[in-house]
Amino acid sequence: MPTRFDEPFWIGDxxxxxxxxxxxxxxxxxxxxxxxxxxxxxxxxxxxxxxxxGRLRVGACRQLLVAMEAAQWMPVPPVREHRTLxxxxxxxxxxxxxxxxxxxxxxxxxxxxxxxxxxxxxxxxATMATYHPLGYRRAxxxxxxxxxxxxxxxxxxxxxxLLFAAAAQRLGARDTWIGWDAMxxxxxxxxxxxxxxxxxxxxxxxxxxxxxxxGLAARQIRQDWLKCYGFAPVLLxxxxxxxxxxxxxxxxxxxYLGMTAxxxxxxxxxxxxxxxxxxxxxxxxxxxxxxLTAPWPVRSVRSLEEEDPE
Numbered sequence: 633m634p635t636r637f638d639e640p641f642w643i644g645d646x647x648x649x650x651x652x653x654x655x656x657x658x659x660x661x662x663x664x665x666x667x668x669x670x671x672x673x674x675x676x677x678x679x680x681x682x683x684x685x686g687r688l689r690v691g692a693c694r695q696l697l698v699a700m701e702a703a704q705w706m707p708v709p710p711v712r713e714h715r716t717l718x719x720x721x722x723x724x725x726x727x728x729x730x731x732x733x734x735x736x737x738x739x740x741x742x743x744x745x746x747x748x749x750x751x752x753x754x755x756x757x758a759t760m761a762t763y764h765p766l767g768y769r770r771a772x773x774x775x776x777x778x779x780x781x782x783x784x785x786x787x788x789x790x791x792x793x794l795l796f797a798a799a800a801q802r803l804g805a806r807d808t809w810i811g812w813d814a815m816x817x818x819x820x821x822x823x824x825x826x827x828x829x830x831x832x833x834x835x836x837x838x839x840x841x842x843x844x845x846x847g848l849a850a851r852q853i854r855q856d857w858l859k860c861y862g863f864a865p866v867l868l869x870x871x872x873x874x875x876x877x878x879x880x881x882x883x884x885x886x887x888y889l890g891m892t893a894x895x896x897x898x899x900x901x902x903x904x905x906x907x908x909x910x911x912x913x914x915x916x917x918x919x920x921x922x923x924l925t926a927p928w929p930v931r932s933v934r935s936l937e938e939e940d941p942e
Contacts, residue, residue, distance in 0.1 A: 641818070642815060642818035642819045643692060643696060643818065646681055646689075647819070648679075652679055655675075655678060655679065656675060656679075657706060659671065659674060659675055659678065660706050660707070660708065660709075661706075664707065664709055665709070666709060667709060668694055668697055668708065668709055669690070669694065671697065671709060672690045672691075672693035672694045672697060673688065673690050673693075675693050676688035676689055676690055676693050681693060683774075683861060683862065691772070691773060692773070695772075725752075725753070725754025725755040725756070725757055725758035725759075726755060726758055727755070727758040727759040727761070727762040727763065728755060728759050728790055728833075730763070730833055730834045730835045731789060731833070731835055731836075732835040732836075733782070733789065733791065733833075733835060733836045733837070733838065734836075734837045734838070735838060736838070736839065737838055737839060737840050737841055737844060739784060740782040740784045740789075740791075740838060740841075741782075741783075741784060742782075742783045742784070743780065743781065743782050743783070743791070743841075743844065743845070743848065744781050744783060744848070745778040745779070745780060745781070745794065745845070745848050745849060745852055746778060746779045746781050747776060747777065747778055747779075747856060748777040748778065748779060748793075753777060756777050756779065756793055757770075759793060759831070759833075760793055760795070760829055760831055763831055763833060763834060764829055764831045766829070766873075768829065771795060771797035771798070771828060772798075773797070773798050774797070774798060774822070774825075774857075774860070774861050775795065775796060775797040775798070776795070776796045776797075776825075776853065776856055776857060776860065777793065777794070777795050778793060778794040778795075778796075778849070779792075779793055780792040780793060780794065780832075780845050790833070791832065791833055791836050791838070791841065792830075792831040792832040792833045792836065792845070793829070793831045794827065794829065794830055794831075794845070794849060795827070795828050795829035795830075796825045796826065796827055796828070796849075796853060796857075796868075797825070797826050797828045798821075798822070798825070798826060799821055799822075799824035799825060799826045799869055800826065800869070800871075801821070802817070803869070803892065803911065804890075804892075804893060805889040805890035805891065805892070805911045806824075806869060806889060806911060806913060809889050809913070810921075810924070816925065819925075820924055820925050822863075823863070823865055823866045823867065823923070823924055824865065824866070824867045824868070824869055824924075825853065825857065825865040825867075825868055825869070826868075826869050826870060826871075827846075827849070827868055827869070827870040828870070830842070830845075830846075830870075830880075840883070842880035842883075842884075843880045843881075843883035843884040846880060846881065846884035846886070846914075847884055849868075850868065850884070850914060850916060853865060853868070853916070854916055863928075864916075865916060866915070866916055866917055866920050866923045866924045867913055867914070867915055867916060867920055867924060868886075868913065868914040868915075868916060869911065869912065869913045869914075870886070870911075870912050870913075871892060871909035871910065871911060871912075872909055872910040872912060873907055873909045873910075874907065877910075878910050878912055881912045881914075882912075884914070885914070886912040886913060886914040887912065887913050887914065888910060888911070888912055889911040889912070889913055890910075890911055891908045891909065891910060891911065892908050892909045892910075892911060893908070894906055894907060894908040894909075
């Protein structure tokens with residue numbers, strides 16, 4: 633059965649040649665008794681498949697194995713059950729309480745974006761899941777979680793949160809606007825980052841706060857992403873679903889591109905399945921079109937660490 637894996641293809645910034653494909657086939661044939669995690673680590677080492685930060689892309693390789701299995705490209709080892717050790721429990725966070733804050737923006741300055749630390753990420757997740765109208769679904773791969781914090785009082789006050797994560801795999805309005813074909817998009821999509829969650833806490837009534845926070849994020853996200861992942865994003869995107877109109881994005885000088893097709897992130901049947909959303913983008917550099925498709929730097933393998941910071 634012909635599939636997209638039978639010829640050279642791109643995953644992120646990594647081009648897979650015919651020799652790479654042959655190596656994947658041989659590794660799956662010879663080491664079929666290993667777990668998917670072990671095979672993914674082996675493939676990444678042998679292929680020198682790393683992210684821009686030099687870490688082996690084990691997570692992306694596991695996703696590739698899942699896609700190959702779905703395409704019936706070659707038998708892939710089954711998923712192994714993971715047994716929970718005695719006394720080991722999943723960490724659950726408690727959302728922060730809503731606090732009434734009604735004041736002019738100037739009285740809350742300085743407002744900062746504080747990256748969620750490993751210790752308080754469960755709290756951030758619980759807060760987003762509790763208060764955001766769309767709830768929260770875990771973002772896989774590269775991502776950055778922020779608290780919106782007012783430093784004006786004796787004790788910092790958390791006013792909300794932001795999540796930036798991987799861009800949509802295919803997005804007609806965005807791809808047409810950029811001028812991308814499928815191959816170019818597959819190679820450079822990692823340089824686009826999606827603002828997938830934006831929360832102002834209930835009880836916070838501060839005119840112009842949302843657009844101010846978006847401005848802070850646009851100035852900060854490149855450096856934070858570079859620190860975590862070894863490269864700086866070039867373009868931000870987001871989706872706005874009715875009844876919201878995207879007013880704060882317009883106020884922060886984001887550009888409206890059009891509407892999504894309503895097929896969802898993982899659509900394979902080309903049928904409308906989710907509400908259509910407005911697409912907004914924000915370039916982070918003046919020469920963003922050149923930066924978006926600039927050659928990826930050559931890097932060396934640093935470790936077996938996952939590209940996922942958590």
